[in-house]
Amino acid sequence: xxxxxxxxxxxxxxxxxxxxxxxxxxxxxxxxxxxxxxxxxxxxxxxxxxxxxxxxxxxxxxxxxxxxxxxxxxxxxxxxxxxxxxxxxxxxxxxxxxxxxxxxxxxxxxxxxxxxxxxxxxxxxxxxxxxxxxxxxxxxxxxxxxxxxxxxxxxxxxxxxxxxxxxxxxxxxxxxxxxxxxxxxxxxxxxxxxxxxxxxxxxxxxxxxxxxxxxxxxxxxxxxxxxxxxxxxxxxxxxxxxxxxxxxxxxxxxxxxxxxxxxxxxxxxxxxxxxxxxxxx
Amino acid sequence: xxxxxxxxxxxxxxxxxxxxxxxxxxxxxxxxxxxxxxxxxxxxxxxxxxxxxxxxxxxxxxxxxxxxxxxxxxxxxxxxxxxxxxxxxxxxxxxxxxxxxxxxxxxxxxxxxxxxxxxxxxxxxxxxxxxxxxxxxxxxxxxxxxxxxxxxxxxxxxxxxxxxxxxxxxxxxxxxxxxxxxxxxxxxxxxxxxxxxxxxxxxxxxxxxxxxxxxxxxxxxxxxxxxxxxxxxxxxxxxxxxxxxxxxxxxxxx
Numbered sequence: 001x002x003x004x005x006x007x008x009x010x011x012x013x014x015x016x017x018x019x020x021x022x023x024x025x026x027x028x029x030x031x032x033x034x035x036x037x038x039x040x041x042x043x044x045x046x047x048x049x050x051x052x053x054x055x056x057x058x059x060x061x062x063x064x065x066x067x068x069x070x071x072x073x074x075x076x077x078x079x080x081x082x083x084x085x086x087x088x089x090x091x092x093x094x095x096x097x098x099x100x101x102x103x104x105x106x107x108x109x110x111x112x113x114x115x116x117x118x119x120x121x122x123x124x125x126x127x128x129x130x131x132x133x134x135x136x137x138x139x140x141x142x143x144x145x146x147x148x149x150x151x152x153x154x155x156x157x158x159x160x161x162x163x164x165x166x167x168x169x170x171x172x173x174x175x176x177x178x179x180x181x182x183x184x185x186x187x188x189x190x191x192x193x194x195x196x197x198x199x200x201x202x203x204x205x206x207x208x209x210x211x212x213x214x215x216x217x218x219x220x221x222x223x224x225x226x227x228x229x230x231x232x233x234x235x236x237x238x239x240x241x242x243x244x245x246x247x248x249x250x251x252x253x254x255x256x257x258x259x260x261x262x263x264x265x266x267x268x269x270x271x272x273x274x275x276x277x278x279x280x281x
Numbered sequence: 282x283x284x285x286x287x288x289x290x291x292x293x294x295x296x297x298x299x300x301x302x303x304x305x306x307x308x309x310x311x312x313x314x315x316x317x318x319x320x321x322x323x324x325x326x327x328x329x330x331x332x333x334x335x336x337x338x339x340x341x342x343x344x345x346x347x348x349x350x351x352x353x354x355x356x357x358x359x360x361x362x363x364x365x366x367x368x369x370x371x372x373x374x375x376x377x378x379x380x381x382x383x384x385x386x387x388x389x390x391x392x393x394x395x396x397x398x399x400x401x402x403x404x405x406x407x408x409x410x411x412x413x414x415x416x417x418x419x420x421x422x423x424x425x426x427x428x429x430x431x432x433x434x435x436x437x438x439x440x441x442x443x444x445x446x447x448x449x450x451x452x453x454x455x456x457x458x459x460x461x462x463x464x465x466x467x468x469x470x471x472x473x474x475x476x477x478x479x480x481x482x483x484x485x486x487x488x489x490x491x492x493x494x495x496x497x498x499x500x501x502x503x504x505x506x507x508x509x510x511x512x513x514x515x516x517x518x519x520x521x522x523x524x525x526x527x528x529x530x531x532x533x534x535x
Contacts, residue, residue, distance in 0.1 A: 052453060052457075053340070053424075053456045053487060053491045054340065055494065056336070056493055056494045057336075059333075060329070060333050063323065064323065067323065067324055094494055096498040097329065097498075099323070099325030099326055102325075
């Protein structure tokens, strides 16, 4: 066999063998490194030193990598080092890079169901970036989803106090206070919206309607509680609402937002409001 | 002054005829242009990625130019023996070195201007005010001026390979000079601690010329901080160039 023929045969053999091996390889699943891969991720402060003045771009690269890593839903224990990656490594490279804080928090709260972990990340970001209202704002929504309305209100309040935060954030504080059952605090917040010069006509109209609705709800709540206390003390509901004042259970009988007295059925001890019916609450 | 300007212009003309320079410039522009596509990989603010990549491109490709052009500036003239012809003219040795450095500085400034303009345009196209990046870009040029000064210093007494190693070493050490302060706390008082203090004071602290993160996040950069950083870099570079002139004055040619 000539040298040329031998080379051609060897080439054909190698090409066929490579093709077969490639086809075989394609049928096999690629091995997964699992979270062990993360053990080799250097700490942010060492990466910063090694970056020689290019820490922001290294932070971007680690962030890109983290997005790819956490987009692979097949990984086991994928939530184990999220706080380390998004709360330590990337911030040590670029503490003012906001996105990793909220993305890490989103993965923790939405996918891992770890609300506290997500809030820790957002708190960390807010602590390092006190001028960024978006982080306490997102923390507020996470608390809202978790039905922790008072905590949500506190976060929205924190966000609203940051200069340049949208004026509408105070509405969220008021909304969360109302959801949490703190109706008087909610009214106070809506009144704040009403007097806020930054608010537009729509915002003021919403605030007026909310103040009116919540005032009725708060009054009815106070009256119901007083009637219940009266019933427990005397064994029967009061004949008139004024009896609640005489019994020392109320300072005064409130009037509804239209200045009319609240309705009262002495037979059942039920307090009602025409204003609330009008507003459909 | 006339002699320095003549050498500087010649150096500039010679450098811009070099194809490698255009290759570096083209790659830098591709990086800046492609940054919008890279930014698609992120979740969140794409503009940050564009700014980071742009500033890194100005800095790193500028460093490449400073090293590769700078290290052979003086030694090439000696190797080709063109230095004899030059020095036979009414040009003092120090003027020759100063002119070479000024020429390199012109090349670096042109590179920063071209790539910097591309970065500012990319940021403006994305709807953000690009001017916040200007102080960071200006300090990158100051940093490159310091590195170029070292390249010329090493080039004035050694061969290009050693000069490149030395210049890169200065760049690395300049970004790690904080570690001498750290080391000082871990060694016993005495000579070692004094050495740490001395090195920390004498070596360039290039981290102080880095305002990239602040600019990218739109943080207020106090005018005093910027001016002090620029003055530090400029005077440091001047001191190194003076040293290069002294070394070249004392050098004997075979």
